[in-house]
Amino acid sequence: MEFPILSALTYLPLVGALIILFIPRDSHEAIKATATSTSALCLALAILAWLAFDNGAGGFQLEERAEWIPQIGVSYHMGVDGISMPMVFLTCLVSLVSIAYSWIINERVKEYFALFLLLQTACVGVFVALDFFLFYIFWEISLVPLYFIIGAWGGPNREYAAIKFFLYTLVGSVLMLLAIVILYFASGVTPADRTFDIVEMIERQPTAALAPGLAMAVFVGFFVAFAIKVPCFPFHTWLPDAHVEAPTAGSVILAGILLKLGSYGMIRINMPLMPEQWALAAPWIGILAIISIIYGSLAAMAQSDLKKLIAYSSIGHMGFVTLGLAAMNVQGISGAVMQMFSHGLITSCLFLLVGVVYERAHIREIDGFGGLGKITPRYFGVFIFVALAALGLPALSGFVAELYVLLGAYASGTMNEVSAEGLAVLGTPWFAYLAILGIVLTAAYMLWTVQRVFMGERNEKWANMPDINPLELACLAPLMALTLLVGCYPAPLLKPIATASMDILAGAMGTQLR
């Protein structure tokens, strides 16, 4: 038997969390060091896993399979494809960054780091699980640590934000549980025949056997659960509250990884398992995506709180992911996954940067600053870089991703028939045009923010504000480097993603694309 690298990757943080439980409450340094080294080890494992992963081969690799509850066809099945592999890597990277940044935490340290490691386990688990039972377990576990992180280390209104976050996402996921059970019973006639295995189910296409109304209900059950997590308009209202109240590292991991769980679910479950329903619903999903993009950007523009602004910008950026998926072709899906990856990097940077300034000033009002560019030049430089990445400047990762999404949406809107690259489900190129408007708006609020915070009259109140320190820079540097790398040379990332996208479309269309 091969080394079960995915299980190791998933449970290593949990082991770290258990070790932390046995470290005395007051030895902060030891706890922090344990957490950081565990997370670093995970990143190393993730890189090893990616090296062992064949980018061009397609299909699920590094699979692990074992019996779990054979009575009802539940198995312990893990594996990664070209979409989950980058996501696993991203999870490990962002987790490491947020744990490293959390060295500034000095209150209830033990619980904090144990929860963070638990969260990492849950997120990696969702990305590698290939059995509905396992997937659902990790999916639900991911809610719990963040609830406590927001509630215990958050801002003044943290309790409300925490329970709102938990309730919203739980409502979605219990509906998903119902949908999973319905799919399970559709997957076979006799009890011995039925399965919870996702790969097996994609082959059997159980929705075909369901009544149209029920199939649509199942689709909606999954979609709402994922859309709440993404979050897609009109399910987004929990996000600004959660972000504003969460501690910086919590925001980073929430925006950087947890939102991706939603869009990942759409790719992994909704599209291949319910392609007909997806094709039917695609224009509506597209409309929701466009509303998310434009509403997110406009709302971001109207914010006076820096963190809320970033939160709304996340809604806008994740709208591109949904739009790319709605397009249902290779460019669209690849673009969506690229956007997930790139948004994971960029928005993590943005939240870290807000954290940096909040640590010093203890306010986040945009108008409370001014002229910071001269006081903290290095911080200014980093912020400009990240802001440009967020607005989609060419040669940075956001540009590649958004370009692909736009191409996909345009192709899906203009082609008349099924082409080799996917389906023409959107029906009109207006989706692409409106999304471009969204990009323009993003550029507008990003640049306006930079202007208000860094340019203009120097605010003497902050004259002694220290510049960005090495720890913070060390946290930001790998994310920024990857942003640049992916922007200039996207091929290594694009190759597995495109291969996996073709697999998914092939499954959905019942043909062989590659």
Add this chain to the structure above:
Amino acid sequence: METLVFFGLAVPILVLAVVVVTTPHILRAVVSLFLALVGVAGLFFLMRAPILGVMQLMIYAGGVVVLFAFAVMLVRRVTGEFVRQQTGLAGPALVVGLLFFVVLMGIGSGYLAGLEDEAAAAGSVHPVSRDLAERLVLTDVPEEIDPVEDFSPVMIRDYVIPFEIASILLLVAMIGAVLVGHPLEQKHPGGEIEPEEPAEEGEGA
């Protein structure tokens, strides 16, 4: 003659039952209930169901009324005086009671009518009331067999398990009665005489 005895018992039972729910004095209600239950036992004897009659006397007139007496003592402890029955809900209670009566009569008579049809179809010579009596009372056996003689082996052979469960039940009820009945002021170091004999009974189960 039987009709005469029946009414001689039924009318007092009804009167006593009305007294149970209307009297403001709770002890008087308990006593009336006791007498009504004794009357019902008489009805069972009248219907040639001596075992049921004895049971009725032992369990209801004996056991249940004693339980009620304990309940009254508990109430007395709580409030320090005798509770007067609330009569505010008399109207609704009357309506519900009547409704229940009507429904039961309707269902019962419907059931009887069904039996009549069945009996007529089968060409039965017995009146339906006899069939019903046979079904309701433990006399599914020829009359010459003594029901008591027939009953006791069944109880301690086939139904020994419920019998033993009942013994544990009574044991627990006794513990409860002792606990509840204990005066509050007296502090006892523990159980006194009462757990002694039940303990043996419990082990036998």
Add this chain to the structure above:
Amino acid sequence: MVYLIPEFLLVLVGAVGLVIAFAPSRPRLRAYSLVGGLTCFGGAVVAGYLAYLATTDLGAELAATAPGYLTTTLALDPFSRVFAVLSLIVCGLTFLLSKEYLETRMQDHQPELLAVIAFAAAGMSFLGSARELITIWFSIELLSVCGYVLAAFTKDDERSAEAALKYFILGTASSAFMLFGLSYVYGMTGRLDLVGIMEATAGDGIGVLLPTAAVLMLVGFGFKVAMVPFHMWCPDVYEGAPTPVTAFLSVGPKLAALAALARVFSTAFPHEVARVAWEGVLFWGALITMTLGNVVAIKQSNIKRMLAYSSIAHAGYMLVAVLVTLRSDLALSALAIYAFAYVFMNLGAFAVVTSFSNRTGSDALHSYNGLARRSPYLAWAWAFFALTLVGLPPTAGFLGKAYIIMAAWDAGATWNSPMFWLLVVLVLNSAISLAYYMGVAGRMFFKPPAHDDPVPVGGGVGTAIGLCLAGTLLMVLAAGPIIGAIQNGAVFALH
């Protein structure tokens, strides 16, 4: 005879309790609660073996040659022994979690309380396997009378005495309804055993009396289960009774009544007219019970009342499994798995409450503020049990809920059918329940404590919490063997 070892053990434990009640001193109480608890866990292993035995050919042979007094009254099937395992576990856990409470909060009559709990557990076990009306009746009465006695143990407290009285009067009334129904069934069929009743009602000509009788019996069971609208006693009694007793009452009578409900109605009334009646009542009963329980629980300010309403809601979930016993092979498995999960999570939650109130004397929700700083073990244990009670993975509560949903869907639910909407209501209810369970966890973790005094956890109750944690987790992690065993055992013998 060997089948009755579990019940025999429970009665023995109770009887020993009465004997040592002569001179209760601390060491004796400690020894009794420990030895009694261990006996129960040992008995649970034996009962588990008996359950396994019942699924084998050897077991079938033994059942066929069993003496008449066993076969007449008790069903010698795997399910009855699975339920015996459950009764013994409940009794053992209650013994462990009671010890500190009895030492700190009660002056006398400590062993009697444990003894009555053991007798009640025996009644539970009998009720789970009873297959004819007389045994059912006596078992349920044994359980009820034990309940009345247990609820009245702290009669010094006025609220407690009032609650006990309410429980007693309402319980007796519901028993009367049930007995009324039982006697009608017997009068119509002339049979006492459930299978006989089923055979006697197979044809036509039974009319409306049978469904009426079935519904009357349902009233009696509904009271024990705390099905709306027969739940009124529940919050008062739970609040007034000693906390370990509340823990037992929230688990024992409820589960036993549910098991009996499933057995009685699926065995005796599978035919059209009566079946439509009881399934209809159970459908609406389950729907209203779970919703009312959860919604009212949100507004409570006393943790025992809150858990009372939450236990009403859980009864609603389990009623769904009972509702589909005739329609799905998974229903009994779902009921059994949920029952096990419920024992661990609910007793665990009550163990936390007991442990807290032993030291602080308070059950008010606000006194839990900041518990995470005062006793991390209790706070994390509560958080864990809360998540289990909501039904979040990876815990037994999730598995139980998933099984109930599966059973209900397996029962032939289709798009837009009533069952579909019942399931939607069920899953939304678990989201509602998050609000109050995690609300308490939020108090513990997010609010500042009134003062920083630590809340130490006693050995017995700490062990009980640990066992419950282990139980809830193991049911998922080792799901293959455990669930397999329960699922194999969740079978009624129809003979």
